[in-house]
Structures are given as C-alpha cells and as structure tokens.
Amino acid sequence: MTSADPEPESVPTVSNSPADIVLTSQLQDVPVDRATAAARRVIDALLRTDRTNANLDRVAEELDNIADHLEQHAPVVAERLIDMWRGEGVTRHDPVTGPENAIAAPLALTGRADGSVDGVVTLTLPYQGPPGHVHGGVAALLLDHTLGVANAWSGRSGATAQLNVRYHRPTPLFEPLTVSGRMVSEDGRKINSAGAIHSADGTLCVSVEGLFIDKRVPRPR
Amino acid sequence: MTSADPEPESVPTVSNSPADIVLTSQLQDVPVDRATAAARRVIDALLRTDRTNANLDRVAEELDNIADHLEQHAPVVAERLIDMWRGEGVTRHDPVTGPENAIAAPLALTGRADGSVDGVVTLTLPYQGPPGHVHGGVAALLLDHTLGVANAWSGRSGATAQLNVRYHRPTPLFEPLTVSGRMVSEDGRKINSAGAIHSADGTLCVSVEGLFIDKRVPRPR
Numbered sequence: 001m002t003s004a005d006p007e008p009e010s011v012p013t014v015s016n017s018p019a020d021i022v023l024t025s026q027l028q029d030v031p032v033d034r035a036t037a038a039a040r041r042v043i044d045a046l047l048r049t050d051r052t053n054a055n056l057d058r059v060a061e062e063l064d065n066i067a068d069h070l071e072q073h074a075p076v077v078a079e080r081l082i083d084m085w086r087g088e089g090v091t092r093h094d095p096v097t098g099p100e101n102a103i104a105a106p107l108a109l110t111g112r113a114d115g116s117v118d119g120v121v122t123l124t125l126p127y128q129g130p131p132g133h134v135h136g137g138v139a140a141l142l143l144d145h146t147l148g149v150a151n152a153w154s155g156r157s158g159a160t161a162q163l164n165v166r167y168h169r170p171t172p173l174f175e176p177l178t179v180s181g182r183m184v185s186e187d188g189r190k191i192n193s194a195g196a197i198h199s200a201d202g203t204l205c206v207s208v209e210g211l212f213i214d215k216r217v218p219r220p221r
Numbered sequence: 222m223t224s225a226d227p228e229p230e231s232v233p234t235v236s237n238s239p240a241d242i243v244l245t246s247q248l249q250d251v252p253v254d255r256a257t258a259a260a261r262r263v264i265d266a267l268l269r270t271d272r273t274n275a276n277l278d279r280v281a282e283e284l285d286n287i288a289d290h291l292e293q294h295a296p297v298v299a300e301r302l303i304d305m306w307r308g309e310g311v312t313r314h315d316p317v318t319g320p321e322n323a324i325a326a327p328l329a330l331t332g333r334a335d336g337s338v339d340g341v342v343t344l345t346l347p348y349q350g351p352p353g354h355v356h357g358g359v360a361a362l363l364l365d366h367t368l369g370v371a372n373a374w375s376g377r378s379g380a381t382a383q384l385n386v387r388y389h390r391p392t393p394l395f396e397p398l399t400v401s402g403r404m405v406s407e408d409g410r411k412i413n414s415a416g417a418i419h420s421a422d423g424t425l426c427v428s429v430e431g432l433f434i435d436k437r438v439p440r441p442r
Contacts, residue, residue, distance in 0.1 A: 043324060135315065
C-alpha cells in the first residue's frame with residue numbers, strides 16, 4: 001500500500017489508542033455500503049450461476065441499466081478523487097478493506113497491543129487461482145495492504161518499495177484465513193514489515209516481507 | 222499463478238504455435254461475458270457516483286434481486302468447480318484475465334516469438350491504492366498472473382513459490398499500462414521468470430522476479 005499524505009491527528013496508532021480497535025473503515029448501514037455489498041454478491045453469483053439457464057441476457061441488460069444510472073449521477077473523476085480522499089484517515093474505497101469497493105472481500109484489520117494487526121477473511125470464487133485455492137496474486141494484494149495498515153498502526157506510513165512473498169502451501173478458498181502483519185524495524189525513511197496468511201487450522205500458507213519508503217503521494221485537492 | 226494440471230495438447234506454446242496469438246481467454250459475445258462486463262461497469266460506477274443523489278437504496282435492492290436470481294440458478298459449489306475447470310486450458314474465470322470474473326480488468330496477454338508475453342490494460346478507481354495510482358498489491362496480482370501465462374507460453378507450468386516485486390515509481394490509473402513477462406531460466410522443477418509494468422510513456426513502474434515450482438493442484442472431478 002502507498003498512503004496518501006497523512007492527517008496524523010486522525011490516524012490511530014498503538015501509542016495513542018486502545019488496543020484491539022478496528023483500523024480499517026467499517027461497514028456502515030448506509031446506502032452506498034449496502035449497494036456495494038449487493039454488488040459483491042452479484043460478482044460471486046455470476047461465477048457460480050448456471051451459464052445456460054439463468055437468463056443472463058436479461059441480467060446483462062439490468063446491470064447495464066444500473067451502471068447507466070450510476071454513471072449519470074457521477075461527477076467528473078477529478079472532482080470525485082478530491083472527494084474520496086477527504087475525511088477519514090482510513091480509506092473507504094481501497095480494493096482490500098474498502099466497504100465502498102466491490103472488489104474488496106472486504107478484510108477488516110484490528111490493531112493489537114504488541115503493534116501487530118490482524119483480520120479474518122473468507123475468500124470465494126472471484127479470488128480463485130488454482131482449483132479451490134486463492135490466487136497467489138490475491139494473497140500478495142491482501143498482504144501488501146495489511147503491511148501498510150500495520151505500518152500506520154506503528155505510527156509510520158510509506159510507499160511499498162519492495163515486496164517479497166513466499167508461498168508455503170496453497171491457500172484454501174471457502175474457509176476463514178487469518179491475515180496478519182507488523183512493522184519489524186525502521187531505519188530513517190526505510191520501514192521493514194512482515195506478514196502472513198494462515199489457514200483455519202493454523203497452517204502457514206503465505207509469508208511476506210516488505211520494504212516501505214516514507215514518501216507519499218499528495219492528496220488530490 | 223498456480224495452474225491446474227495441464228491438458229498439454231490444448232496449451233499453446235512458443236514452439237507449437239504461431240507468434241502474436243492471444244493466450245488468455247477472449248471476451249466472447251455470449252450472455253455471461255456481457256453480464257460480467259456490465260457488472261464491471263457497476264463496480265466502477267459505484268465508486269464514482271454521487272453518494273447522496275444516486276438513489277443508492279434502490280440500486281442496492283435491484284442488485285440484491287439480481288444476486289438472488291443468480292444464486293437460485295447456481296449449482297452447489299463442488300459441482301460448479303468441476304464444470305469451471307473443464308475444457309479450455311486457459312481459464313475464463315481468474316481474477317486477472319477472466320472474461321467471466323468481474324474483478325478482472327480484464328488483461329489480455331499475447332505470446333511473442335521471443336518467448337515473452339505482454340498485454341495492455343487501463344485500470345480505474347476499483348484498483349486504486351495511493352491517490353490516482355494503482356494499488357501496489359494489484360500490480361503484484363497482475364504480474365504474478367502474467368508470469369504464470371509466460372511460463373505456459375514457454376511450455377512450463379507451476380505454482381508460485383516466491384515473488385519479489387520492486388516498485389520503481391507510482392503506477393498511474395486511467396492510462397494504458399503494458400504488462401509483460403517471460404520465463405528466464407529453468408532448472409529441473411524450478412522455473413525463474415521476470416516481468417514488468419510500464420506506463421504509456423515507457424517508464425518502468427514495477428518489476429518482478431518469480432520462482433515457480435512445477436507442481437500442480439489437481440482439477441476437481
């Protein structure tokens with residue numbers, strides 16, 4: 001993850017906050033979160049449904065109508081970018097934890113007293129690589145983001161400079177996975193972090209080491 | 222990428238096929254591809270639309286109705302898994318290139334005479350990490366998958382064992398990116414591959430080295 005420039009006062013860290021708080025944007029009972037949750041169901045169901053018997057021509061038409069409607073009410077992208085980066089230090093729209101992003105599972109991450117962060121997520125067919133298992137690149141995506149959140153929880157933030165991902169065993173779909181991360185060391189602008197994905201029985205599936213550089217992309221204004 | 226066990230006769234390689242052929246599953250003019258393309262528009266538009274003025278309560282209801290309908294026509298997952306892994310050596314449903322997966326941009330990859338593969342893709346808001354730029358984990362996802370396709374084009378296939386991703390510059394959204402990969406060397410069951418993402422002006426944004434092990438997850442039967 002690369003962060004936007006921070007609003008330090010709004011970012012919870014292990015030294016300014018109670019432990020065991022959720023660091024990612026929470027699902028709210030608001031229309032945009034409900035619509036996004038429903039879109040996630042559609043993405044998943046499109047991969048599962050009967051190819052010949054589910055009247056997919058009509059489904060295509062209905063989805064295109066919904067997209068037309070949403071696009072008609074969309075501001076130009078430059079304006080939307082300014083708006084989406086305003087407010088919450090934690091984003092609501094990223095592809096891993098964002099309640100407003102239908103691509104996100106979403107993963108919720110909790111900050112622990114020892115400086116680590118972790119969360120549990122169950123992945124389904126949209127995230128498949130090998131048969132019945134998580135795509136290796138999806139594991140990398142989840143871990144990259146988790147390291148970014150772990151860095152923030154340790155009071156640092158930066159752009160990913162290097163990510164080394166090791167695949168120990170195939171990561172299963174359809175069962176709760178624990179994704180965890182922590183900042184390991186810092187040296188000036190360099191931040192070293194590590195993380196892992198474990199399956200429900202505690203087996204290590206994927207581990208990661210990341211090097212981050214404290215350098216930020218400015219928020220759109 | 223980790224592959225399913227191969228059906229070697231059906232997999233095009235640089236030594237058995239003409240150059241410049243598309244290796245990934247192509248978008249077809251069939252209902253499931255049209256419905257999935259429409260779902261991609263919805264995912265994107267949900268991130269862009271006006272939060273207060275787009276009648277998102279009604280959109281949520283309509284999307285839930287579509288998901289209900291699709292789920293009613295879905296076989297149990299075990300059956301669907303057998304069916305989705307039948308047929309084409311190249312998958313239609315992965316999260317990078319799959320025309321049937323709304324999470325996929327999708328990226329189409331072409332095999333070249335020199336053994337490399339490449340493709341061009343423009344990413345939008347669902348793939349955002351830092352403001353206006355591609356999420357580092359999404360870049361890793363695209364590259365992991367591209368190396369898998371490159372290995373297949375070189376006549377090999379295997380599970381990702383290690384992925385080293387280096388981020389040289391922020392990767393821009395909203396402009397055509399070239400994603401490329403090639404097998405670099407092989408040593409028994411070990412396969413070494415490398416790839417990159419370049420922006421439209423030829424700037425190197427992300428590079429990757431991958432180690433793959435020739436070991437496959439069996440297809441569901």
